[in-house]
Amino acid sequence: MTFRFYLPTRVFFGEGVLKEHGDFLGRLGRRALVVTGRKSAIVSGAMADFEELAKSLGLSWIIYDEVAANPTLETVAKAIDLARGEKVDLVIGIGGGSPLDTAKAVALLAPNRAEAAELYEAKLPVEPLPMVAIPTTAGTGSEVTQNAVFTLPDKQTKKGFSDDRCFPRVALVDPRYTYTLPRDVTIDTALDALSHAVEGYLSKRSTPLTDTLAMEAIKIFSRHKHGLLEDELTPVTRNELMYASTLAGMVIAHTRTTLLHTLGYPLTYSHDIPHGRANGYLLAAYLEFIQPAEPVKVDTLLKALGMNSVAEIQELIRHLLPPATQFSKAELERMASLVVNAESLTFTARRATLDDLYGILAKSLGQ
Structure with a gap:
């Protein structure tokens, strides 16, 4: 029997994990871009928990909350512009698979000066920004994968992207955030x-x-x-x-x-x-x-x-x-x-x- 298994993501699972283990974020950066949708992070309570944690750690943050279901690379591009303009050194995805996948792409592309449209073919030699995943749905598992999926209107379908550097550094998985679904x-x-x-x-x-x-x-x-x-x-x-x-x-x-x-x-x-x-x-x-x-x-x-x-x-x-x-x-x-x-x-x-x-x-x- 031979096989390989690679999972570089540090996973904290359970109710209240942001309060109990969130101090790990303070080791990853000082200014964060929070990538999320328009409602899920707020309704679930995840955003309030994050903001409380960030204040206690002395982190500053900026929010990009325009991620809709089945995001396009245009969505990624807007988030990248914000990340570069605000000079963030940490990306945090809060939400379902769409915000988490968008956060992965932003973390990878922003320091490489590559455009979102180049995601599937660009050479990306610079290491990505550290990325943290806080899921609010029980479905995609994106918090522990190196994969992201985006909608490609020109091809009339969706397409996956994979890079081992896109594994989140940390996954803070709190089932309470799904209670309001x-x-x-x-x-x-x-x-x-x-x-x-x-x-x-x-x-x-x-x-x-x-x-x-x-x-x-x-x-x-x-x-x-x-x-x-x-x-x-x-x-x-x-x-x-x-x-x-x-x-x-x-x-x-x-x-x-x-x-x-x-x-x-x-x-x-x-x-x-x-x-x-x-x-x-x-x-x-x-x-x-x-x-x-x-x-x-x-x-x-x-x-x-x-x-x-x-x-x-x-x-x-x-x-x-x-x-x-x-x-x-x-x-x-x-x-x-x-x-x-x-x-x-x-x-x-x-x-x-x-x-x-x-x-x-x-x-x-x-x-």
Whole structure:
């Protein structure tokens, strides 16, 4: 047995971690750019906790709060301009995956004098600014990955970026910040975390250690299916879903995501379907496609979910999510064509053709 595992992020997990362990920020910088969305950091209480901490540490900060869902590189560019203009030496992302991913790109690009549009191809020799992640959703796991995803309007989809220097220095993971999330967002993000674990477990890049983390995340989701279905989102459920999200993030930091995520991107870009929800709609058809290549693993994860068949997953999704939009054959073909050459298909356990991709979409969303 041989494998590698790399996780340079120092993770503090639990209620009240900013108060208990936040003094670590004082070792990283003196003037911070806080990258966040318009509401989540405030509503969750994370911003108030950060400001209290920053004052106690003597940190100064400036806030960039214009990160919307599915950010573009234009959003990154605005944040970079602010970071450079304010001469910050620390970047702090507070929010869901979009603010955390934006913060990673800013931390990497700002000291390199590179433009946001160059993210995917520029040479970036200068070490990034230290970046701290404070998640407020239990879904992306971005607090423990080197990955970021941005919307590319010219390509009509989203695209991932990866650089090991983008691992946050510190992740302060407080499940309390998810307590104010509405049920639909909680479900969407939980399905995102589940898809990370499932895809990582079935990836060609999986290892015995990532499999262990993935199975634990899948079992946690299974334990809380009832709470998601019945809107019984207790503190215990919130805590465990956040833990599962972080575990699943550790998985995809090593395995990356596969065709399930990639197929979901056009649904989010073109039809404004939340990312985790898009994955949920496609999950059963994806597993059905992968099953011939990995029958033992698919059977194992079904048992971890407390299910006997892929059909039972489809039934769970039917109860968790609103009815899926049904798309025309032409639109399904268009979306499949956008991802047929994606790198993630090389990590997928079974090689997918254009017809295969169309078939997954059609089974999930066809008329």
